Amino acid sequence: MRDFKIPSFDETLRPSIQEKIDNLNKPKGSLGRLEDLAMQICMIQQTLHPALSNPCHLLLGGDHGIEREGVSVSPREVTWQQMINFTYGGGGVNMFCRQHGFRLRIVDVGVDYDLSSIPGIIDRKIARGTRNFLYEPAMSEEEFDQVIETGVSLVDECIAEGCNILCIGEMGIANTSPSSIWLHLFSQIPLKDCIGAGAGLDFSGIRHKYEVLSQAVERFLHHNPRPSTLHILRYFGGYEMVAAIGAMLHAAEHRMVILVDGFIMTACAMAAVLIQPEVKQYMIFTHCGDEAGHQMMLETIGACPLLRLGLRLGEGTGALCAYPIIDSAVRMINEMNNFEKANITKYF
Numbered sequence: 001m002r003d004f005k006i007p008s009f010d011e012t013l014r015p016s017i018q019e020k021i022d023n024l025n026k027p028k029g030s031l032g033r034l035e036d037l038a039m040q041i042c043m044i045q046q047t048l049h050p051a052l053s054n055p056c057h058l059l060l061g062g063d064h065g066i067e068r069e070g071v072s073v074s075p076r077e078v079t080w081q082q083m084i085n086f087t088y089g090g091g092g093v094n095m096f097c098r099q100h101g102f103r104l105r106i107v108d109v110g111v112d113y114d115l116s117s118i119p120g121i122i123d124r125k126i127a128r129g130t131r132n133f134l135y136e137p138a139m140s141e142e143e144f145d146q147v148i149e150t151g152v153s154l155v156d157e158c159i160a161e162g163c164n165i166l167c168i169g170e171m172g173i174a175n176t177s178p179s180s181i182w183l184h185l186f187s188q189i190p191l192k193d194c195i196g197a198g199a200g201l202d203f204s205g206i207r208h209k210y211e212v213l214s215q216a217v218e219r220f221l222h223h224n225p226r227p228s229t230l231h232i233l234r235y236f237g238g239y240e241m242v243a244a245i246g247a248m249l250h251a252a253e254h255r256m257v258i259l260v261d262g263f264i265m266t267a268c269a270m271a272a273v274l275i276q277p278e279v280k281q282y283m284i285f286t287h288c289g290d291e292a293g294h295q296m297m298l299e300t301i302g303a304c305p306l307l308r309l310g311l312r313l314g315e316g317t318g319a320l321c322a323y324p325i326i327d328s329a330v331r332m333i334n335e336m337n338n339f340e341k342a343n344i345t346k347y348f
Contacts, residue, residue, distance in 0.1 A: 004253055017043065040284065052164065058155075061083045062238045066216070076174070080115060087118060169261055191213060249279055262287055290312050
């Protein structure tokens with residue numbers, strides 16, 4: 001895999017940013033998380049005057065071999081059906097992108113269906129779904145590297161349009177399964193605590209999902225007792241998930257703000273942080289959903305989400321819903337008067 005070179009923050013700018021925030025005409029700290037967000041975005045962009053320009057949303061689609069084991073209540077054809085639905089503008093992700101002015105890119109990186117002739121879908125297919133990790137690695141080393149590069153190239157296309165804030169979503173039936181395994185293997189949290197209902201499994205369905213994933217992990221560790229981070233990602237991951245990791249790492253190389261959505265994308269963020277810890281500085285964790293393990297995953301990363309709306313749709317919808325809060329933070333530091341200009345005595 002390529003070596004990502006993510007710039008560290010120049011900390012000499014932080015006191016000046018804090019002084020500007022503290023001297024806005026308000027009690028010190030009274031705008032709470034907005035002040036934290038303003039600080040983070042200023043540090044990402046290395047400026048006292050941040051801006052959000054041409055926001056882009058990558059919607060990455062891929063299927064999973066493990067779906068064949070009945071670990072999801074939804075069949076795999078839902079992946080391609082929804083991908084086509086997105087081109088008609090009928091998905092939740094479409095509505096929120098329209099609402100908040102995001103350019104939506106719908107990308108097939110591994111859907112088990114021929115979508116190459118569908119207008120509005122970018123064809124970057126690696127294969128028609130990953131292999132079944134109950135029996136073999138989900139992808140080869142070559143495929144892993146290829147899909148990382150796919151994520152990189154998609155970000156380059158966004159940058160060419162002047163984008164400096166990136167949102168990533170996913171569409172892939174059964175992708176809570178690799179996410180749960182990643183959480184288990186990277187945090188040592190018991191697997192049963194990492195597994196939830198996904199798209200709507202009942203109690204017996206969750207139990208079956210646990211039995212399948214537990215068997216897959218046992219087989220993997222039996223043959224790979226000391227696996228590397230990249231080996232774990234390749235063995236269990238989905239094409240859409242690994243593409244998201246590549247996109248996150250490359251976006252950080254270019255000092256972009258990265259909005260992280262729910263359980264699947266938080267798993268990808270966790271993986272990116274393990275590969276390059278500096279990437280976390282560029283991430284805003286937007287939402288904690290109801291999927292079992294999501295809160296534990298955020299705690300593992302040391303992240304505090306902006307919203308808790310109970311969403312479990314995926315697609316990046318939680319991140320899109322949080323965008324107005326991020327926009328408010330930027331407007332706060334750019335548009336509020338300070339005490340001197342407002343001719344107001346400091347009252348803190």
